[in-house]
Amino acid sequence: MSKLEDLLARNGALLADGATGTNLFDMGLVSGDAPELWNTDEPDKIRALHQSFVDAGSDIILTNTFGCNRHRLKLHNAQGRVKELNIAAVKLAREAVDTADREVLVGGSIGPTGELFQPLGALSYEEGVAAFRDQIEALVEGGADILWVETMSAVEEMKAAAEAAKGFDLPLVITASFDTAGKTMMGLAPKGLGDLQTQFACTPVAIGSNCGVGASDLLAAIMDITEAYPEAIVVAKANCGIPQIRGDEVVYTGTPDLMARYAHMALDAGARIIGGCCGTSPVHLAAMRQALDSHQAGSRPELADIISEIGPLVSPPNREADAARAESANGSARRRGRRRG
Numbered sequence: 001m002s003k004l005e006d007l008l009a010r011n012g013a014l015l016a017d018g019a020t021g022t023n024l025f026d027m028g029l030v031s032g033d034a035p036e037l038w039n040t041d042e043p044d045k046i047r048a049l050h051q052s053f054v055d056a057g058s059d060i061i062l063t064n065t066f067g068c069n070r071h072r073l074k075l076h077n078a079q080g081r082v083k084e085l086n087i088a089a090v091k092l093a094r095e096a097v098d099t100a101d102r103e104v105l106v107g108g109s110i111g112p113t114g115e116l117f118q119p120l121g122a123l124s125y126e127e128g129v130a131a132f133r134d135q136i137e138a139l140v141e142g143g144a145d146i147l148w149v150e151t152m153s154a155v156e157e158m159k160a161a162a163e164a165a166k167g168f169d170l171p172l173v174i175t176a177s178f179d180t181a182g183k184t185m186m187g188l189a190p191k192g193l194g195d196l197q198t199q200f201a202c203t204p205v206a207i208g209s210n211c212g213v214g215a216s217d218l219l220a221a222i223m224d225i226t227e228a229y230p231e232a233i234v235v236a237k238a239n240c241g242i243p244q245i246r247g248d249e250v251v252y253t254g255t256p257d258l259m260a261r262y263a264h265m266a267l268d269a270g271a272r273i274i275g276g277c278c279g280t281s282p283v284h285l286a287a288m289r290q291a292l293d294s295h296q297a298g299s300r301p302e303l304a305d306i307i308s309e310i311g312p313l314v315s316p317p318n319r320e321a322d323a324a325r326a327e328s329a330n331g332s333a334r335r336r337g338r339r340r341g
Contacts, residue, residue: 002170002205003103003105003145003146003171004060004146004171004205004206005171008233008273012272013267013272013295014060014272014273015057015060015274015275015285015289015292016059016061016062016107016237016273016275016276017050017058017060017061017062017275017285018056018058018240018275018276018277018280018281018282018284019240019276019277019278019279019281020035020049020062020064020066020109021035021066021278022250022278022279023049023052023281024038024045024049024064027042027048027049028042033076034067034075034076034078035064035066036064036065036066036067036068036072036073036078036085036089037085039065039085039089039092040084040085040088046064046089046092049064050092050093050096050097051096052282053282053285054097054100054104055282056282056283057285057286057288057289058275058285059103059104060106060107060273060275061093061096061097061105061106061107062093062106062109062148063086063089063092063093063106063107063108063139063142064089064093064109065085065086065089065090065111065135066109066110066150066151067111067114068082068086068089068109068135069082069110069111069113069131069132070131070134071114072111072113072114073085075114082134082135082138083134083137083141086135086138087141087142088142089142090106090108090138090142090143091142094142094143105145105146106143106144106145106146107144107145107146107148107173108135108136108140108142108147108148109150110132110135110139110148110149110150111150112152112154112157113132115128116154117156117157117160125156125160128156128157128160128161129160129163129164130164131164132160132161132163132164133164135164136165136168140168140170144170145171146173147170147173148173149161149162149165149172149173149174149175149204150173150174150175150211150237151175151176151177151211152174152175152176152177152184153176153177153184153185153188154186154188155186155188155192158174158176158196159196159199159201161174162200162202162204163200163201171204171206172200172202172204172205173206173208173235173273174200174204174207175207175208175210175235175237176193176210177210177211177212178190178209178212178217179211179212179315180315181315181316181317182217182221182224182315182316183317190209190221190222191224191228193207193209193225194207194225194228194229194232195228197232205233206233206235206272206273207225207232207233207234207235208236208237208271209221209225209236209237210236210237210275210277211237211239211278212277213239213242213315214238214241214242214243214311214313214314215239215241215242215254215259215262215311216306216307216310216314217313217314217315218237218238218239219238219262219265219266219269219301219306220303220306220313220317222234222266222269222270222271223269223300223301223303223306225270226270226271230270233273234272235272235273235274235275236266236271236273236274236275237273237274237275237276237277238262238266238276239276239277239280240252240253240254240276240277240278240279240280240281240284241253241255241259241279241311242254242314243278243279251279252278252279252280254279255284256283256287257287258310258311259276259280259284259285259288260291261291261309261310262288262310263291263292264291265301265305265306265310267292267295268297268298268299269300269301270300274288275288276288
């Protein structure tokens with residue numbers, strides 16, 4: 001049993017951390033700069049962010065390595081620093097968790113390459129696997145407890161990350177962002193992520209959703225996953241309410257009270273690892289910690305309950321379009337069947 005599974009077995013549910021990027025902007029990060037470079041340029045600020053999450057009650061904190069692969073780093077002429085920056089990031093996270101008075105795990109954050117895979121783009125599957133493997137080797141060497149693949153959209157990229165994780169003795173977590181009419185940008189539905197579990201070269205210990213367009217939309221995605229796969233360990237890591245553009249700033253509308261209610265509903269929806277993504281501060285996390293500690297199991301929520309408690313869906317599923325596509329596919333199958341006959 002991995003450290004993640006053991007801690008889940010003992011605690012029942014775990015609190016993950018909050019936002020990296022939006023909190024670093026409050027610390028002085030400038031839009032367009034790479035947060036990962038702060039692992040060596042501003043280590044005290046990264047360490048302080050991790051410490052604030054630990055102090056707020058997080059059981060899992062993620063390293064500042066979301067874009068720390070060769071393809072993302074080449075945008076900042078740092079593609080040769082994959083190993084250095086990932087190892088530095090894990091060590092900063094470990095400094096925060098190793099002084100805690102309880103067990104806190106370090107998840108090595110692995111985001112998308114930023115490239116389109118063939119045939120839509122130029123990146124081959126093999127090149128994707130190699131890029132993820134470089135990053136994973138460094139995260140493992142640095143001392144990560146979990147390989148945490150997040151904000152994924154394309155099936156091929158998830159499979160490449162899972163293949164790169166194969167052979168390392170660490171639990172794998174994969175979360176996707178269902179931000180386009182209830183699906184990922186590349187068309188994967190929440191249930192489809194569950195269906196993929198047996199197709200990954202390295203079977204994830206947990207699956208789920210992060211980021212997206214709002215807490216309500218994320219909860220709806222979680223409901224679809226847990227309905228189809230009730231035995232799965234599911235992660236819910238929602239943005240802090242709904243993002244709104246005000247001038248040249250993106251402001252997240254979620255209050256600590258709203259995020260506490262979101263945490264309660266995520267638990268009742270079947271999620272076992274709850275956290276926050278963009279806009280989620282240590283103050284929000286402290287309210288979520290209290291929600292997890294005081295939670296009394298309720299009935300599984302309905303979508304109407306989520307909308308009433310958390311807010312409207314920002315990008316609701318297009319059920320009519322899905323039904324039309326399904327009917328078209330069925331019609332094509334029937335026609336193919338007649339031709340074969």
